[in-house]
Amino acid sequence: MVRASSVKDVAARAGVSLGTVSNVLNRPDRVSPETRARVEQAMRDLGFVRNESARQLRAGRSRTLAYVLLDARNPFFTDVAEGVERAAEAAGLSLFLCNSDNRSSREQDYLAHLVEQRVQGILVTPVDAQSPALADVRRNGTPVVIVDRTRSDDTFCSVAVDDELGGRLAVEHLIEQGHTRVAFIGGPDTIGQVRDRLEGARKAWADAGLPPEQLVVVTTEALTVVEGRSAGERVMGLGRNRRPTAAFCANDLLALGLLQQLSTSGLSVPGDLAIVGYDDIEYASAAAVPLTSVRQPRQELGRRATELVLDEADNPEHVHQQVVFTPELVARRSTLG
């Protein structure tokens, strides 16, 4: 394997011009059957593989989409990715997944690389939706759609779920169950989703006329199982009369960690503490005590985002739109006794 063979090599071996080889590749109907067979045989003999870089260079665009996600280990995002993947496959495009791992430096590196690659479009769940880096990407000619976030101006297409409403649903549910002292567990508050869910929680709390200091905010460093466990220690370490009777976690991973922490401490859910999660990932319903959670249409999110990015890429009359889906509360044992 010295050097990959090119159309030129194939042309030489088949005794045709390289234009003909290209025709076999791209418009086989314009080539006579015999010639075509000969060229195809030559390709097989030489193990010819199209050089996508050259093809792209000529075509000016690639046949790939990319989804830059916040955390590949969070099932929520992989579910969204699944939706993107299906839609991309249907459109005949490949999808590359890039994991920014919540680090904006890595996000930027990926975005830069993708723009240089001239991918057909980028879907991104950004660390910071307001970041000017996103505007740069589009200025450089690559369509971008924001997933699971909304930018405050309407210069981007975005597909999101109403997180404020989600937070509201969770807390209203807890209030209905009679809780009057509730913990909100989540963080860091640089994450927009966390802020919005808390905001919704606070509004629902105020609307119910409950005193603000009885909605305790417990801040975590990340939205992970491990953080959920440590938050659990903090919550249950509160003095008896300050301790909440229910917790609303900013995502299911936190909720699962919290649940775990409680059961190792011999506390019962929802007896000692009721728990509401967020995202309704598969593990939520599969937990020891099935979790009440706020469900988002994950695959649908991915599918819709893909449609938007393709429209932005292909349709000269494209107008940006912000799609907002409605979340839904799924009540399970962790709040229902």
Place this chain on the structure above:
Amino acid sequence: MVRASSVKDVAARAGVSLGTVSNVLNRPDRVSPETRARVEQAMRDLGFVRNESARQLRAGRSRTLAYVLLDARNPFFTDVAEGVERAAEAAGLSLFLCNSDNRSSREQDYLAHLVEQRVQGILVTPVDAQSPALADVRRNGTPVVIVDRTRSDDTFCSVAVDDELGGRLAVEHLIEQGHTRVAFIGGPDTIGQVRDRLEGARKAWADAGLPPEQLVVVTTEALTVVEGRSAGERVMGLGRNRRPTAAFCANDLLALGLLQQLSTSGLSVPGDLAIVGYDDIEYASAAAVPLTSVRQPRQELGRRATELVLDEADNPEHVHQQVVFTPELVARRSTLG
């Protein structure tokens, strides 16, 4: 945004030749500071972005690595991916993740696309490690390393964990705990990992002199939480004296599903059924009853695979090697009562 600007445009605006622009990009030290400043200003003015296709075309290779994984929703693979990502980042390469979703057709599509892209190397956890498609990829000049599988011949580098030993460890542990009737839960047996783990289990069973029919094999359709739940129903539906006292699941997702099924049926773990999982994913220790599991060095797997693929790409004297890591049993409450 009519057309992305090229080095030529930058050169014109800065009043230099395009060779100089390229030098600014690639060997800035060879350009005088004033010229460099002028060129850099021109780049900013025009919003110049390097065209990676053209660069690759010239260079013959890209600055990307790809990992084609079996199931992006399985935390085991995303952990491996994390290891790959770190190593790739250290080497100054970008990593694209491709999810084959256990479908060989999709795996093939991705592989073909990646070869056409001339990526620098491909890591793959294949649906079928013996598939000739993998040999095709390398024949076409792209280094390939097999992750978490081993090919029977030694024509590929691979990084894997000794699954047979893992199966053995799991079952030996159960035997030590006094179990003499055990279920192996896993499938489909087209998955090599499942076959090997079962094989190890059988050998340990035979070595202990236990009758083969007391190691019951329960076949699942996939390695998912949902399948674990349905396997649970089947296992517990067995007649009293055929029912096992312990189960060894081919991965943690199955084990979590099984655990869930048992606790909704009001059965206790390990009282009614002891459970051993496999992979030791984060959720295993975070489960309601912390799971005993067989741990694999996931990130290390990814890191090592990356080193191998880079060696294959850069080192003309590269020799293929099969790295096999040793798994480790982590005993927790699900088997320790």
Place this chain on the structure above:
DNA sequence: ACCTTTCGTTGAAACCTTTCAATCCAAGGA
């Protein structure tokens, strides 16, 4: 004052594919 280095810059070639106008040839019509 002249020759040699050294440094900075240049221009052209090469990478591989696709496209398109131009050419060729055979068949059919007049």
Place this chain on the structure above:
DNA sequence: TCCTTGGATTGAAAGGTTTCAACGAAAGGT
């Protein structure tokens, strides 16, 4: 027999970058 038509094939150009031999000018040495 000559002309037309249509299909098949060709050859050259274009796309953006990198590399490299070659060039010019300025600096250093004698």
